[in-house]
Amino acid sequence: MNTIDRTRLQSLLEQEEVLFHQNHPRSFELYTRAKRSLYGGVPMLWMIRWAGSFPIFVDHAKGAHFVDVDGNEYIDFCLGDTGAMTGHSPDKTLEAIKSQAEKGITLMLPFEDVISVGEELQRRFGLPYWQFALTATDANRFALRMARFITGRPKVLVFNYCYHGSVDETFITLDNEGTPGARPNNMGPQVDPRYTTKVIEFNDIGSLEIALSSGDVAAVLTEPVMTNIGIIHPAPEFHDWLRKLTRKYGTYLIIDETHTICAGPGGYTREHNLEPDFFTIGKPIAGGVPAAVYGFTDEVANRFEALLDKDDSDVGGIGGTLAGNALSIAAMKATFEHVLTEDFYKKAIKLQEYFTAGVQEVIAEFDLPWIVKQLGNRSEYWFQPAPPKNGGEAAANIDHELDRYMHLYALNRGILMTPFHNMALISPETTTQDVDQHTAVFREAVKSLM
Numbered sequence: 130m131n132t133i134d135r136t137r138l139q140s141l142l143e144q145e146e147v148l149f150h151q152n153h154p155r156s157f158e159l160y161t162r163a164k165r166s167l168y169g170g171v172p173m174l175w176m177i178r179w180a181g182s183f184p185i186f187v188d189h190a191k192g193a194h195f196v197d198v199d200g201n202e203y204i205d206f207c208l209g210d211t212g213a214m215t216g217h218s219p220d221k222t223l224e225a226i227k228s229q230a231e232k233g234i235t236l237m238l239p240f241e242d243v244i245s246v247g248e249e250l251q252r253r254f255g256l257p258y259w260q261f262a263l264t265a266t267d268a269n270r271f272a273l274r275m276a277r278f279i280t281g282r283p284k285v286l287v288f289n290y291c292y293h294g295s296v297d298e299t300f301i302t303l304d305n306e307g308t309p310g311a312r313p314n315n316m317g318p319q320v321d322p323r324y325t326t327k328v329i330e331f332n333d334i335g336s337l338e339i340a341l342s343s344g345d346v347a348a349v350l351t352e353p354v355m356t357n358i359g360i361i362h363p364a365p366e367f368h369d370w371l372r373k374l375t376r377k378y379g380t381y382l383i384i385d386e387t388h389t390i391c392a393g394p395g396g397y398t399r400e401h402n403l404e405p406d407f408f409t410i411g412k413p414i415a416g417g418v419p420a421a422v423y424g425f426t427d428e429v430a431n432r433f434e435a436l437l438d439k440d441d442s443d444v445g446g447i448g449g450t451l452a453g454n455a456l457s458i459a460a461m462k463a464t465f466e467h468v469l470t471e472d473f474y475k476k477a478i479k480l481q482e483y484f485t486a487g488v489q490e491v492i493a494e495f496d497l498p499w500i501v502k503q504l505g506n507r508s509e510y511w512f513q514p515a516p517p518k519n520g521g522e523a524a525a526n527i528d529h530e531l532d533r534y535m536h537l538y539a540l541n542r543g544i545l546m547t548p549f550h551n552m553a554l555i556s557p558e559t560t561t562q563d564v565d566q567h568t569a570v571f572r573e574a575v576k577s578l579m
């Protein structure tokens with residue numbers, strides 16, 4: 130099998146940086162100006178991690194494409210890392226937003242549409258009761274709070290290298306010896322996460338039973354398939370055991386479908402008949418307008434009700450003045466009804482299979498020890514010969530330099546991949562030509578390395 134010449138990679142990366150600068154003078158100008166008012170020159174600090182030494186500034190976006198301030202056109206396979214999986218500004222969502230904006234944006238009072246959304250959530254995801262938040266982070270935080278409140282247990286359990294948004298309890302990892310500690314660069318945690326959280330590897334049923342058997346874990350918070358350290362599928366029967374053991378030890382199961390909604394209209398949960406106690410999701414459900422929801426079972430609702438003090442329910446740590454605002458609700462209703470439809474998934478998953486096959490062919494043509502993984506309308510390439518079983522293995526094999534090169538090479542040729550792990554999503558507007566263009570650029574990038 131072929132291997133990558135690291136010295137050559139370094140000089141190629143430098144060439145791509147030069148090209149990036151040449152093609153983005155206006156973005157650079159704006160970045161220089163932004164640095165005078167925005168810390169790091171970016172609206173969110175992590176944006177300094179994009180490949181390229183400054184971020185590109187967008188002029189406009191529609192469907193599966195966007196144009197930057199220098200007039201460069203891009204096929205967008207990043208799609209806001211799932212936030213715009215619906216395609217940018219889908220027409221029906223846009224209509225609903227415009228119409229609602231005329232009638233009121235936020236009131237802290239319900240509109241009738243919120244019931245339609247509640248009913249759709251019930252139908253789509255299978256749980257009977259729903260509440261709203263603005264971000265998936267908050268939906269997870271609120272579900273965790275409810276689980277701890279009801280069970281009276283102090284701890285939560287997460288899997289090594291998970292990501293569920295900026296939820297304090299989740300920034301914990303295992304070191305090389307398997308000892309838990311704050312995740313590297315965990316900035317100013319409220320408390321050492323070892324007090325709040327147990328962390329084990331995904332797919333490790335033995336450790337799960339040991340961790341739950343002490344009876345102090347309120348909830349397991351997990352994605353049904355890990356996606357944030359790359360796609361890591363559950364081992365056969367992992368979900369059966371996860372459910373059996375959480376029930377055996379009285380621990381709630383919170384499934385976070387924010388990314389795995391790529392698996393189908395009801396997420397991985399519906400595709401695989403999972404039975405979570407809580408279900409959380411955010412990002413694409415309102416077509417890019419901030420919105421998130423969390424649902425729970427009758428059993429959770431009844432136990433919560435028995436403990437709830439109505440007079441203090443607004444200061445109990447679960448809230449958000451703007452959550453459930455009329456604009457998000459209208460956008461959510463239209464997005465579920467017209468965009469994230471059964472029909473969309475059928476087409477998008479088929480096109481994603483075509484994307485995956487294209488990447489696979491290139492890997493085979495150049496005899497590389499790489500693989501491509503797919504989950505629904507999400508695919509990504511891995512620079513290693515076999516899929517990792519868990520977050521620890523995945524993290525140990527990340528090749529930042531190669532990752533950066535592949536990303537920047539594509540970006541310089543009009544293709545935006547999701548940063549940090551070269552993942553691609555298919556939107557309702559992505560075309561076969563878009564996918565062919567990606568395959569051709571991917572092939573050229575690989576060829577340049579040989």
Ligand SMILES: Cc1ncc(COP(=O)(O)O)c(C=O)c1O
Pocket residue numbers: 210264265266267269292293294295352357385386387388411412
């Ligand atoms: C699985 C998962 N849950 C939650 C979140 C947090 O979403 P947000 O940043 O919109 O709060 C993310 C973000 O990437 C995520 O991947």
